[in-house]
Amino acid sequence: MRSISLATLALAAPTSALIRFSCSQLVVDRIDPLVNPGMAPSPHLHQIIGGNSLNVTMDPAKDMSGESTCTTCQFTEDTSNYWTAVLFFRARNGTYKRVPIRSNVGFDGAEGGMTVYYMQNGLSDYQQRSKVTAFKPGFRMLIGDSTARSAEQATKYKQVTYTCLQGMLTRFPETNYLPNKICPEGIMANIRFPTCWDGKNLDTPDHKSHMSYPVNGTFDSQGPCPDTHPTIWDTRQFNDPNEWPEDGSQPFVWSMGDNTGYGTHGDYLFGWKGDALQRTMDTPCYVTCPTLTTQSIANQNECKVDRTVKEDIDSWLHEIPGNPQISKK
Template identity: 50%
Template sequence: MRISEQVSLALALVAPSQAALRFGCSTLSIQRLDPIVQPGALPASHLHQIVGGNAFNATMTGDVGERGTCTTCTFSEDFSNYWTAVMFFKHPTNGTFKKVPIMQNAALPNGINGGMTIYYTQESFNSNGKAKITSFKPGFRMTVGAPSHGGSDTHTGLRFVCLDNKNTRFPELTTFPNKPCKGGIMTVHHFPSCWDGKNLDSPNHQDHMYTTTKEAFSPAGPCPASHPVRVPQVAYETLWDTTQFNNMWPKDGSNPFVLSFGDAKGYGTHADYLFGWKGDSLQRAMDNQCMFQACENGKPLKSQGVAAMNKCTVKDQVKEPIDSWLPELPGKGRFVKL
């Protein structure tokens, strides 16, 4: 081995390859509920996949972390809720819709039921950084992206990845892939990490936050005076098993996938976050230099196994068919303008 190769190997061994929190959450429920954008609506306009704590309901206020009794996430102190629109396949000849199954990330323990990979990074994917990171507060909520957005890519960090396998991460696309993907499709949602320090929400669920990140998992710039408080960089990855539809791809090459609010381009992809960590658990993690799995087993966060994650569920309040071939999208793919 050459000296240069030895040096590179040594640096790879000593340099941290993981940063902050990365963990799995199995699916809590898939139904038309949205306590942020459409609080109280039964049902909400379009279908969401929800993960996290079992306090999830059509209306949610106050300290969610104190109300949950179980969570679908690895960290058993995390009763937050995370949700995104659901992906459907539209049959090219008869126009019916089939919900695309969700598969677990290869980096997570085996057996997780669908769900998402959740990140709380402090600086980037490879460094905890040195900046003070302030935890979100009880009652905090935010969204990223907008289902009514159909024009162009204006949202940093909202991407699609055409997977060769579950470890594929690039290239990132601003729209649905234009060809069948060997390993499925991943959707990625990065939230802003600068908070105004005052408001737990805002009328459009976004103005109390500000993003200084230009690319996903890259170090963010300084927070502006209007939003001076650095909070964790929250991100979701969802892996959709589109492979069963690859031999049904339209002959004209058009994209056959559609998000549950009727978007066949992907510009309207969006995600919702509702904070629910119990007590000071998230702040303790942000004050720690642990990285990913090293934060588990009480170092400093309590964690649980896959069986407990999968066991946690909530009642289906809408009770509509979503798993068979459907003549139309649940709710007819309606969206709510933010």
């Protein structure tokens, strides 16, 4: 998406496009075709959604949308792949258990995955006035820093946050660190991707430099169109305070060894078919859109790929897959 001034945005004709949809789990695997292409296993575990053309390399020269035969996303035109790290619970005896993902409001029955939003402006702006440019084939990006372990290191990623769910409709407050108390309905991890594109590079060596947030304010203050996806980690089975650390610290650890939460990150590889995304963003619609084909949640749940790295990820484990160094509290 091209970076444009707020003055220009104010003059743009309203298009009123905001889409919100569910993408079920495609696979949980220790691969990362963006940061570690060709490496299996990659350093840490990811949970991945989207088209079944996913592979270890993901050659940017290939048309992902043309290779996928199914997608875990509700709109069949979206065969992009999105992924985040995986959350683990660390018990008092030092063993780890993978935290499952629960479906979001309105998407009952979806198996894991994420809720994806594409919008011009913040959720509070129902007019969605901004004119935006959709991603192009070959486009990819990364937000967050998997090595960040402090608020200072995570400063530039202020729109990568957590919400401690008191109920399924809880949305505030948001923090940049993992909640340090029991969250009755789970932990929502929110990833808002940068909103401004340099207009020429589909990717850069760090997968970040071709994108930026608005110079002033945030996307919610009328920056151009982002891609956003929250994931609800179903921590309810770990809500017994007797299982939490005796020192009162929080017990959750990301798959790269981060127990602060500052290292959370998200990856995106564009895979929309044809001009479906641009047509949708140019069409007056809200949440759902007549330009797109909606498949049932049952059908999106059926789209799966086999794990490339065969390892135990579901038992109580003595170490997190990849044995990352756990950050010190």
